[in-house]
Amino acid sequence: MPILLGCIADDFTGATDLASFLVASGMRTVQLIGVPTGPVDLDGADAVVIALKTRTQKTDQAVAESLLALQWLQQYQCEQYYFKYCSTFDSTADGNIGPISDALLDALGEKFTIACPSLPINGRAVYNGYLFVNGVLLNESGMQHHPLTPMTDANLVRVLDAQTRHSVGLVNHQVLDQGVEATGKAFGELAKQGHHYAIVDTLNYDHLVTIGHAARDLKLLTGGSGLAVGLADNFAAKGLLTKKADSGALSKVAGGIVLLSGSCSIATQEQVAQYRQDHPSLKVEPLKINDGSQTADDIVAWYKEQSVSRPALIYATDTPEAIKAVQQQLGVDAAGTLVEGVMAEVVRQLAQAGIRKFIVAGGETSGSVVQALNISAIKIGQSIAPGVPLTESISAQPQLLALKSGNFGDRDFFAKAVEAML
Numbered sequence: 429m430p431i432l433l434g435c436i437a438d439d440f441t442g443a444t445d446l447a448s449f450l451v452a453s454g455m456r457t458v459q460l461i462g463v464p465t466g467p468v469d470l471d472g473a474d475a476v477v478i479a480l481k482t483r484t485q486k487t488d489q490a491v492a493e494s495l496l497a498l499q500w501l502q503q504y505q506c507e508q509y510y511f512k513y514c515s516t517f518d519s520t521a522d523g524n525i526g527p528i529s530d531a532l533l534d535a536l537g538e539k540f541t542i543a544c545p546s547l548p549i550n551g552r553a554v555y556n557g558y559l560f561v562n563g564v565l566l567n568e569s570g571m572q573h574h575p576l577t578p579m580t581d582a583n584l585v586r587v588l589d590a591q592t593r594h595s596v597g598l599v600n601h602q603v604l605d606q607g608v609e610a611t612g613k614a615f616g617e618l619a620k621q622g623h624h625y626a627i628v629d630t631l632n633y634d635h636l637v638t639i640g641h642a643a644r645d646l647k648l649l650t651g652g653s654g655l656a657v658g659l660a661d662n663f664a665a666k667g668l669l670t671k672k673a674d675s676g677a678l679s680k681v682a683g684g685i686v687l688l689s690g691s692c693s694i695a696t697q698e699q700v701a702q703y704r705q706d707h708p709s710l711k712v713e714p715l716k717i718n719d720g721s722q723t724a725d726d727i728v729a730w731y732k733e734q735s736v737s738r739p740a741l742i743y744a745t746d747t748p749e750a751i752k753a754v755q756q757q758l759g760v761d762a763a764g765t766l767v768e769g770v771m772a773e774v775v776r777q778l779a780q781a782g783i784r785k786f787i788v789a790g791g792e793t794s795g796s797v798v799q800a801l802n803i804s805a806i807k808i809g810q811s812i813a814p815g816v817p818l819t820e821s822i823s824a825q826p827q828l829l830a831l832k833s834g835n836f837g838d839r840d841f842f843a844k845a846v847e848a849m850l
């Protein structure tokens with residue numbers, strides 16, 4: 429059975445973000461955790477999103493895993509393929525957006541694609557190639573302090589150009605305002621000039637729809653989740669898709685809820701501060717974890733003492749200064765791995781104790797948690813905030829999950845996520 433859209437996401441919250449937009453656009457969507465190694469029931473899906481954890485991996489490994497995901501998707505002869513990365517273009521010093529995109533283009537025998545991270549509903553817009561987050565240049569938005577992927581340049585033509593073997597052009601907002609035909613023509617002209625990539629300006633929702641429609645004949649698309657909004661129309665216009673109004677309700681799951689935050693993004697810092705005001709919370713201290721004076725067992729024991737009626741928060745979230753101090757002592761990668769490792773161990777133990785509802789902030793953190801839970805596929809439910817759906821593991825004993833990208837959601841996100849799980 430062919431799949432219309434085969435997607436590869438470079439982190440787990442990014443994957444649910446994309447899946448949520450696809451479902452909202454009328455496509456039945458299944459999200460897979462990693463590349464399946466056995467048979468999978470795709471249940472008549474129009475779109476499949478494979479969630480990888482390649483954003484911060486070593487580049488060679490990230491490219492190899494992305495190609496493996498592509499090969500797996502190709503058995504379903506997808507009409508289009510989609511590489512989903514962060515709306516803030518999060519990359520390490522080595523990439524990985526450029527190298528993965530280059531490899532996917534080569535594997536598909538294609539010479540041109542677009543790069544469109546914008547997500548206006550969450551404040552991400554691209555103007556003359558510069559990425560703004562809530563009206564502020566990317567490199568002044570707080571993303572310059574990201575623990576793993578600090579973004580110090582807002583000019584995406586320059587950023588992508590430094591990561592790819594190929595050249596990068598720009599389609600600006602004036603072209604977008606002229607509509608689908610002019611935008612498609614601009615893609616064709618850049619391709620003719622030998623550019624393999626076009627950064628595409630996007631100031632609003634209508635621009636996203638225009639880009640999606642103009643990209644109907646590109647085999648590979650790359651971008652954030654916003655790029656998804658116009659694609660269902662293309663498949664419907666070709667007679668390949670009947671749009672679905674609703675993805676169906678998720679299971680009711682009884683029992684306690686745990687909230688875990690490993691995100692240090694500005695939005696998460698505010699959400700943690702707000703939730704802590706009237707809920708029990710415990711801070712994970714990387715240096716104490718490192719010297720053994722705080723352990724996963726201690727954290728689990730503390731959680732078990734809390735009242736189920738006020739779901740407890742376990743957080744490593746900290747200020748840029750505190751993170752820098754930890755990273756100086758432990759090393760950047762080691763600090764991240766240490767925190768993710770303890771979160772994963774806590775989740776493993778809580779799952780064994782019968783907890784089946786998890787609210788997690790942070791893409792890398794969500795990756796560790798979902799892997800610890802051995803989840804292989806998830807179903808997408810109602811949206812808690814734009815790009816953050818309630819989800820359910822597809823398993824004999826379903827678990828409810830809310831995986832929040834670092835900078836998504838309002839200040840009261842955690843309370844809303846708890847509410848959605850009751």
Ligand SMILES: Nc1ncnc2c1ncn2[C@@H]1O[C@H](COP(=O)(O)OP(=O)(O)OP(=O)(O)O)[C@@H](O)[C@H]1O
Pocket residue numbers: 439441442574575576690691692693696714744745746750751754755763764765766767768789790791792793794832833834835
């Ligand atoms: N106090 C801390 N000190 C050092 N590293 C930390 C600390 N707290 C969290 N980290 C690490 O910082 C990283 C945060 O990345 P994560 O992807 O989870 O959040 P995010 O980047 O805000 O979310 P997203 O990728 O969805 O935008 C993780 O590797 C986490 O383990």
Ligand SMILES: O=C(O)[C@@H](O)C(=O)CO
Pocket residue numbers: 439441442443445446513514515516652653791815833834
């Ligand atoms: O695009 C985004 O901002 C998110 O889906 C994400 O990838 C954050 O990790």
